[in-house]
Amino acid sequence: MAKKQFDVAVVGAGIGGYIAAIRCAQLGLKTACIEKSKPLGGTCLIVGCIPSKALLQSTEYYDWLMKESQQHGIAAKEVSVDFAKMMQRKTQIVDGLTNGVASLFKKHSIVRYEGTARLTSAHMLELSDKQVIEAENIIIASGSEPIPLPFLPFDEKVVLSSTGALALPTIPKKMIVVGAGIIGVELASVYNRLGTQVVLVEMLDRITPMMDTAVSKSLQSILQKQGLEFHLSAKVTKAKVNANSVSLSVQEGANETEMTADVVLVAIGRRPYTKGLGLTEQGITLDSKGYIEVDGNFRTKQSHIYAIGDVIEGPMLAHKASEEGVAVAEIIAGQQPHLNYMAIPNVIYTHPEVASVGLTEAEAREAGMELAIGTCFMRAIGRARCLGYVEGFVKVIGEKNSGRLLGLHILSPHASEMIGEGVIAIEKKATLQDLAAASHAHPTLSEAIHEASLAALGHPLAF
Ligand code: NAI
Secondary structure, X not given: OOOOOEEEEEEOOOHHHHXXXXXXXXXXXXXXXXXXXXXXXXXXXXXXXXXXXXHHXXXXXXXXXXXXXXXXXXXXXXXOOOHHHHHHHHHHHHHHHHHHHHHHHHHOOOEEEEOOXXXXXXXXXXEOOOOEEEEXXXXXXOOEEEOOEOOEXXXXXXXXXXXXXXXXXXXXXXXXXXXXXXXXXXXXXXXXXXXXXXXXXXXXXXXXOOOOHHHHHHHHHHHHHHOOEEEOOEEEEEEEEOOOOEEEEEEEOOEEEEEEEOEEEEOOOXXXXXXXXXXXXXXXXXXXXXXXXXXXXXXXXOOOEEEOHHHOOOOOXXXXXXXXXXXXXXXXXXXXXXXXXXXXXXXXXXXXXXXXEEOOHHHHHHOOOOEEEEEEEHHHOHHHHHHOOOOOEEEEEEEOOOOEEEEEEEEXXXXXXXXXXXXXXXXXXXXXXXXXXXXXXXXXXXXXXXXXXXXXXXXXXXX
C-alpha cells in the first residue's frame, strides 16, 4: 500500500492534541494537526485553566491588599481595581502561551491546518475548506464543551458558561453560580473578591463532590467566611432571562425561592465534543454519555484511530489529557508507555487551594481496606503562621497493614505545588513510613505532609 501523506493526523490542538502532535513529531512521525480556532491551545490555554488562574492571581493580590495587608503592618491606601487592565493582562498571558504553541509546531515541523475535520473514510479527513488529508493514524482530541441547563441556553451575556465568565466587560453586582464544582468555586472566588455578591446553587449536599468529604466541608466554611453564599441540595427549576438580568426559581427541600442576578454562571460540568467528526459513520462507537469508547491503548473500534483527553472517559483535567497525548504518540511509535491514573492529581485554585491525589477516605473505605489516617492542621506549621494563613489541613490516608500511601489531601495555600510529593509517593508505591522518614525542609508548608504521616503512624512531633 502506498504511504499516506502523514503518519499521524491529530484533530484538535488543545493540551491533549498539541502535546500528542509534538511527541509524535519528536518520535520521527510526519504529523499534521487540524484545529478550528485560529490560536492553538484549546480550552485549557484559551478559555480554561490559564485565563482563570490569571484572574485568580490578580484578584488574590487585591483581596490580600484589602483584607490581609494590615496584619503585616502594611497600610494599603486608595487601592482600586482597573478591571479592563486585569482582563487585558489575562489576554496577554493567553496570547503569549498560544503563540508559544505555534512556535513549537514550527520547531517540530508539524503541519497545521485551520478548520474543522470530518472523517470521510478510514484514513481520510475532509476539512471545512474541502481540503482532504490522508493519514496512517488519526488521533481525535476534540475536547469538551460546557453543559447548559436544558431550559437555559448560554448567551454569554446574561447566561454564562465559564467562557463568558472569563470575558465579562464589567464586574457584575450580583452573580448566581449553578454548580459548586471546580469551575463554580474558582470563578465565584474571582468575582467575590472583586465585590460581586455571589450565590452558589448546588444540587448535592456538599460542594466540590469529587474531593474528600472533610476537605469539601472545610473549604465550604472557609469560602462562606470569605463571603460566598451556598444553597446546597438545591435545584434550579425555572428561569426567566431579561435584557440585563436573570431570575431563577430554586427549589430547596419544600421551599421554592426566586433569585435574581445580573448574570448566572452555569458550571454543572462539561460533555465530550464530537459534533461533525463523522465518527459513527466510520464505525467508531460512543458510550451513553457521548464519550468515544477506547481500549487500554486509546484505540477506538478502528484500531488506527485513537482518542484522548476530555473526549474519552475519565477526569476532565488538562494534565490527564497531556499525559494521554504523550502515551498515544509513544504507542503509535511502537513503544509501551506507562500511565498511572491513580497518580493523577486534582487541584482547585481557591484560597486556600485544594489538591488531592489517590483515594478519598470514602473511596478507600468502600474498597474495604483497613486504614491508617493522619491529619495535620496548618496552624501547627510555622511557615503557615508566617504566611498569615493557618486555615486548612493535610490528610494522609494509608493502608494499615502495608503502610502504603493511598491518598493525600491538602487544603492549604500552595497546595498545588505541594501535591507533587504525593504524586511521586503513590507512583513509587511509597509508604507512610517513607514519607515520615524523608527530610522536609524547615520551615515549609510541606512539613504538614511529614507531620500528617507521623500522625497516621501514631507519633506526631508538632502537635
Ligand atoms: P464539576 O463536575 O467539577 O462540578 C459540577 C457541579 O455541578 C457538581 O458539584 C454537581 O453536583 C453540580 N451540578 C450538576 N448539575 C446541577 C444542577 N442541575 N444544579 C445544580 N448543581 C448541579 O464540573 P465543572 O465545575 O463544570 O468543571 C468541568 C470540568 O472542568 C471538571 O471535570 C473539572 O475537573 C474541569 N476543571 C478543572 C479545573 C482544575 O483542574 N483546576 C478548573 C476548572 C475546570
